[in-house]
Amino acid sequence: MNQPWALLAAALAGGAGAALRFAVDSALNTLRRTDFxxxxxxxxxxxxxxxGLLTGVALGHGNSPxxxxxxxxGLLGGYTTFSAAAVESVRLLEQRRYRAGALTSLGMLIAGVLAxxxxxxxxxxxRAA
Structure with a gap:
């Protein structure tokens, strides 16, 4: 990616992704009834x-545009949050909620790869269609 504008665009998209994550997280946390x-x-x-979807479509172009x-x-990197998931897993383990901690950490890894x-x-x- 040699376009000089792409760095700024990725930074702006990352900020938008973080704001989107905050909005989704806030909305869901007002509805949740569990510590999970x-x-x-x-x-x-x-x-x-x-x-995965974006990458699958992009690979049809023979390069990474x-x-x-x-x-x-940018956008999805700002949207997703490995660090928050890690802290939440440790927090559950500190509370001796081992099943929930394992589900959060290992389950998220497996489910994320499957997704x-x-x-x-x-x-x-x-791409083929």
Whole structure:
């Protein structure tokens, strides 16, 4: 990505992604009735799915276009949050809620990879259609 404008675009997209994460997290946390970090989990799963989808579509072009870096690394990178998921897992473990901590950490890893894989498959399918 050699376009000088792409750095600024990725930074702006990252800020938009972080704002979107804040909005989704805030909305879901007002509805939740549990200590399980459902908002962070949902954000990370949808972000993984969308990044897989964008990547699958982009690979049809034979390279990694600037828009993928901006939308994937910027917007979805700002939207998803590995660090919050890690802190929430540790917090659950500190509370001796081992099952919830394991589900949050290992479950999120497995579910995130599966979501990204599903997104890639759909992206490949859309590219071929």
């Amino acid at each position: 970090p459902i908002a962070t989990s949902l954000v990370n799963l949808t972000g993984s799915l969308l990044l 600037a828009w993928l870096t901006i939308a994937g690394g 990204a894989g599903a997104g890639l498959l759909v992206g490949y399918w859309l």
